[in-house]
Amino acid sequence: xxxxxxxxxxxxxxxxxxxxxxxxxxxxxxxxxxxxxxxxxxxxxxxxxxxxxxxxxxxxxxxxxxxxxxxxxxxxxxxxxxxxxxxxxxxxxxxxxxxxxxxxxxxxxxxxxxxxxxxxxxxxxxxxxxxxxxxxxxxxxxxxxxxxxxxxxxxxxxxxxxxxxxxxxxxxxxxxxxxxxxxxxxxxxxxxxxxxxxxxxxxxxxxxxxxxxxxxxxxxxxxxxxxxxxxxxxxxxxxxxxxxxxxxxxxxxxxxxxxxxxxxxxxxxxxxxxxxxxxxxxxxxxxxxxxxx
Amino acid sequence: xxxxxxxxxxxxxxxxxxxxxxxxxxxxxxxxxxxxxxxxxxxxxxxxxxxxxxxxxxxxxxxxxxxxxxxxxxxxxxxxxxxxxxxxxxxxxxxxxxxxxxxxxxxxxxxxxxxxxxxxxxxxxxxxxxxxxxxxxxxxxxxxxxxxxxxxxxxxxxxxxxxxxxxxxxxxxxxxxxxxxxxxxxxxxxxxxxxxxxxxxxxxxxxxxxxxxxxxxxxxxxxxxxxxxxxxxxxxxxxxxxxxxxxxxxxxxxxxxxxxxxxxxxxxxxxxxxxxxxxxxxxxxxxxxxxxxxxxxxxxxxxxxxxxxxxxxxxx
Amino acid sequence: xxxxxxxxxxxxxxxxxxxxxxxxxxxxxxxxxxxxxxxxxxxxxxxxxxxxxxxxxxxxxxxxxxxxxxxxxxxxxxxxxxxxxxxxxxxxxxxxxxxxxxxxxxxxxxxxxxxxxxxxxxxxxxxxxxxxxxxxxxxxxxxxxxxxxxxxxxxxxxxxxxxxxxxxxxxxxxxxxxxxxxxxxxxxxxxxxxxxxxxxxxxxxxxxxxxxxxxxxxxxxxxxxxxxxxxxxxxxxxxxxxxxxxxxxxxxxxx
Numbered sequence: 107x108x109x110x111x112x113x114x115x116x117x118x119x120x121x122x123x124x125x126x127x128x129x130x131x132x133x134x135x136x137x138x139x140x141x142x143x144x145x146x147x148x149x150x151x152x153x154x155x156x157x158x159x160x161x162x163x164x165x166x167x168x169x170x171x172x173x174x175x176x177x178x179x180x181x182x183x184x185x186x187x188x189x190x191x192x193x194x195x196x197x198x199x200x201x202x203x204x205x206x207x208x209x210x211x212x213x214x215x216x217x218x219x220x221x222x223x224x225x226x227x228x229x230x231x232x233x234x235x236x237x238x239x240x241x242x243x244x245x246x247x248x249x250x251x252x253x254x255x256x257x258x259x260x261x262x263x264x265x266x267x268x269x270x271x272x273x274x275x276x277x278x279x280x281x282x283x284x285x286x287x288x289x290x291x292x293x294x295x296x297x298x299x300x301x302x303x304x305x306x307x308x309x310x311x312x313x314x315x316x317x318x319x320x321x322x323x324x325x326x327x328x329x330x331x332x333x334x335x336x337x338x339x340x341x342x343x344x345x346x347x348x349x350x351x352x353x354x355x356x357x358x359x360x361x362x363x364x365x366x367x368x369x370x371x372x373x374x375x376x377x378x379x380x381x382x383x384x385x386x387x388x389x390x391x392x393x394x395x396x397x398x399x
Numbered sequence: 400x401x402x403x404x405x406x407x408x409x410x411x412x413x414x415x416x417x418x419x420x421x422x423x424x425x426x427x428x429x430x431x432x433x434x435x436x437x438x439x440x441x442x443x444x445x446x447x448x449x450x451x452x453x454x455x456x457x458x459x460x461x462x463x464x465x466x467x468x469x470x471x472x473x474x475x476x477x478x479x480x481x482x483x484x485x486x487x488x489x490x491x492x493x494x495x496x497x498x499x500x501x502x503x504x505x506x507x508x509x510x511x512x513x514x515x516x517x518x519x520x521x522x523x524x525x526x527x528x529x530x531x532x533x534x535x536x537x538x539x540x541x542x543x544x545x546x547x548x549x550x551x552x553x554x555x556x557x558x559x560x561x562x563x564x565x566x567x568x569x570x571x572x573x574x575x576x577x578x579x580x581x582x583x584x585x586x587x588x589x590x591x592x593x594x595x596x597x598x599x600x601x602x603x604x605x606x607x608x609x610x611x612x613x614x615x616x617x618x619x620x621x622x623x624x625x626x627x628x629x630x631x632x633x634x635x636x637x638x639x640x641x642x643x644x645x646x647x648x649x650x651x652x653x654x655x656x657x658x659x660x661x662x663x664x665x666x667x668x669x670x671x672x673x674x675x676x677x678x679x680x681x682x683x684x685x686x687x688x689x690x691x692x693x694x695x696x697x698x699x700x701x702x703x704x705x706x707x708x709x710x711x712x713x714x715x
Numbered sequence: 716x717x718x719x720x721x722x723x724x725x726x727x728x729x730x731x732x733x734x735x736x737x738x739x740x741x742x743x744x745x746x747x748x749x750x751x752x753x754x755x756x757x758x759x760x761x762x763x764x765x766x767x768x769x770x771x772x773x774x775x776x777x778x779x780x781x782x783x784x785x786x787x788x789x790x791x792x793x794x795x796x797x798x799x800x801x802x803x804x805x806x807x808x809x810x811x812x813x814x815x816x817x818x819x820x821x822x823x824x825x826x827x828x829x830x831x832x833x834x835x836x837x838x839x840x841x842x843x844x845x846x847x848x849x850x851x852x853x854x855x856x857x858x859x860x861x862x863x864x865x866x867x868x869x870x871x872x873x874x875x876x877x878x879x880x881x882x883x884x885x886x887x888x889x890x891x892x893x894x895x896x897x898x899x900x901x902x903x904x905x906x907x908x909x910x911x912x913x914x915x916x917x918x919x920x921x922x923x924x925x926x927x928x929x930x931x932x933x934x935x936x937x938x939x940x941x942x943x944x945x946x947x948x949x950x951x952x953x954x955x956x957x958x959x960x961x962x963x964x965x966x967x968x969x970x
Binding site: 140141189192193196197198199200201202203204206207208209210211213214215217218222331334335338367369370372373375376377379380383384387 | 462466515517518521525527529530534537639642646650675676682683684
Binding site: 568569572573576577578579580581583584587588590591592593594595596597598599600699 | 787788791792796797799803804805806817819822826829830836843879880883
């Protein structure tokens with residue numbers, strides 16, 4: 107039982123990170139029906155910005171997070187403007203292929219400038235403490251990750267539900283044409299969505315750096331795919347769905363590597379994806395809509 | 400209808416051209432005019448053509464975006480390698496076994512996933528491709544993460560040439576038939592195709608199986624040329640490689656896929672020392688082609704249709 | 716002899732009733748119209764017959780055999796073909812290929828014969844081509860066989876869609892607003908064409924139409940659907956004078 111709870115605890119912080127990434131996928135999908143393949147790589151860039159602001163500017167973790175989020179918000183908007191906007195009216199296949207292109211671009215430009223080698227995330231930026239509570243080992247890192255993720259999610263909920271920009275987002279995702287007729291700037295709203303999603307991904311990037319202790323230019327791929335699975339699990343396009351899906355994925359993954367083989371850790375994510383797609387493609391919180399003829 | 404006499408003439412001319420290419424290259428290899436470096440690239444080129452043409456059947460003609468082609472290549476490579484290495488089978492049965500195994504994998508994966516549409520299908524196939532890789536990593540009998548080493552080099556120019564030509568002919572003849580039109584109708588409008596009596600599910604699965612089978616063929620040739628195969632060779636970046644060829648050449652153009660496969664092979668050879676630059680160029684190709692020419696270089700047109708289609712037997 | 720017999724057909728979308736207890740009977744060789752205000756559920760009836768949707772209740776008997784549970788391509792093979800309200804041609808293919816695809820269900824050669832280019836393939840393709848051209852000739856599209864379907868003018872696209880449906884050799888042809896977007900002259904020509912098709916191909920036709928002149932002019936019997944229920948049926952004269960129909964169409968002209 108303790109073993110089980112321990113795995114839960116371990117899964118929680120990983121799940122929080124997945125949830126943060128999944129939110130970006132889900133928001134972007136909700137608004138332009140695009141699987142933003144480059145999202146995991148934006149997270150990677152965020153991790154690097156955080157890394158350099160700690161090692162080169164000597165900033166603390168919070169300042170590093172802030173820098174990473176700002177830089178990635180700008181990067182997200184830029185990618186949307188350059189690569190996705192020209193394709194807004196073309197097929198979804200074309201947009202998806204472009205997104206794959208954007209993903210490869212970020213990965214290999216980073217490799218080109220920063221070499222493919224792994225970098226050690228400075229441990230002194232966040233001194234580790236391990237606590238033992240009721241037989242469970244919990245580190246301050248885990249607590250920090252979960253608390254920060256939850257704070258960011260609450261902020262996101264506030265922005266989406268209570269602000270004008272958030273209302274515009276919801277309006278555009280429901281009906282772009284109608285929103286436009288109501289005087290909402292669709293371009294600005296889409297940019298805002300990318301900025302928000304990318305900022306959350308950047309935060310996740312810094313947290314992943316803390317969690318695993320190392321970063322590399324291809325680090326975004328696998329967590330990105332898993333977070334995507336989390337978004338689909340919760341129901342793509344649905345914000346609370348992404349949060350729940352993220353936590354579920356994190357816990358499931360630690361359970362599998364804890365009880366089964368860690369080699370199968372990555373396969374499990376895809377297995378889950380395929381099962382959901384076959385059983386309920388709209389996800390846990392999704393509604394069923396059949397195609398109109 | 401063109402007269403059958405003319406058809407025969409074109410057929411003969413094409414045979415002569417193909418035989419000429421074959422003999423010329425064979426002669427250059429025998430007299431060592433083509434050194435090892437060129438031979439390796441020639442092999443890669445043939446394998447890439449098979450991969451691109453077969454993926455184009457799925458992505459281009461059937462309109463189902465598959466991102467798991469490398470997984471099928473892996474199945475073919477592993478099965479064929481086990482056949483020759485552990486089961487002492489000769490090369491041709493091993494190639495056939497590899498292709499059939501990959502086609503079977505295509506069937507098993509295709510039946511459940513092809514119900515999904517568009518981007519969901521893309522992700523599911525990507526997932527299956529990765530699952531195949533992870534499973535191979537966990538089978539100790541085939542070397543786990545280290546893969547199979549010391550596979551005999553049995554793939555020679557005649558095999559490569561023949562396999563490439565057969566792939567192209569089979570897929571072109573399929574596409575230029577009533578079955579091919581049924582496959583294309585799925586891409587054009589699935590609902591309307593279904594209403595016109597086309598069993599769209601079956602044709603999607605069929606195209607997927609055939610495409611996967613040829614990817615397996617490419618894998619079998621690959622394994623017996625490069626001595627060594629490991630699961631990581633067939634990760635999703637390899638699938639993206641093949642996708643780049645298909646997108647660049649034009650979704651739905653076999654000649655486009657062939658030309659793009661040749662171009663990408665040459666590009667890869669030139670940029671061998673700079674893998675990052677190669678991938679950046681790939682990325683730019685994907686983005687720029689989609690923005691400025693989403694139908695690819697050749698669109699769905701075939702190059703020199705008049706001359707080629709006679710031989711490939713199309714009724715133009 | 717009854718060819719289509721719909722009994723107690725009901726369909727719900729997310730708890731809302733789209734169709735309730737619809738009964739509709741068509742005899743072999745009849746030309747029947749289905750009319751009703753926007754949103755009455757007409758296209759839903761068509762989608763249920765052709766297998767796009769599955770009914771929640773009721774039966775659809777075609778030739779005394781149920782159609783429920785069959786996939787659309789099976790229903791097509793049984794002899795039901797349709798056109799679509801918003802034209803669904805294979806847009807990027809040629810006019811000829813559009814019709815050839817409809818002929819695929821009766822293809823005479825096997826896949827291996829196509830791959831090996833056996834004589835059966837050559838003969839099969841020749842006969843498909845001949846037959847496809849035959850349908851194009853009927854609809855005056857023979858000269859446009861090599862053109863891309865989406866490049867045709869609107870009226871010709873509608874005709875091509877009917878040609879494609881006929882090429883599946885149906886016994887029941889279902890037309891979903893065939894005159895939508897046509898001018899009065901084109902509508903007039905279409906009426907002639909529909910009558911002629913029925914006679915020439917010995918078909919039963921069911922059509923949805925908004926254009927009342929077309930429905931009243933060409934249909935022998937009319938069903939009126941309103942809010943998912945059949946509110947009237949009869950010959951055009953009866954329908955024109957039916958108070959419930961006039962009420963349902965209040966504001967729209969019934970003449």
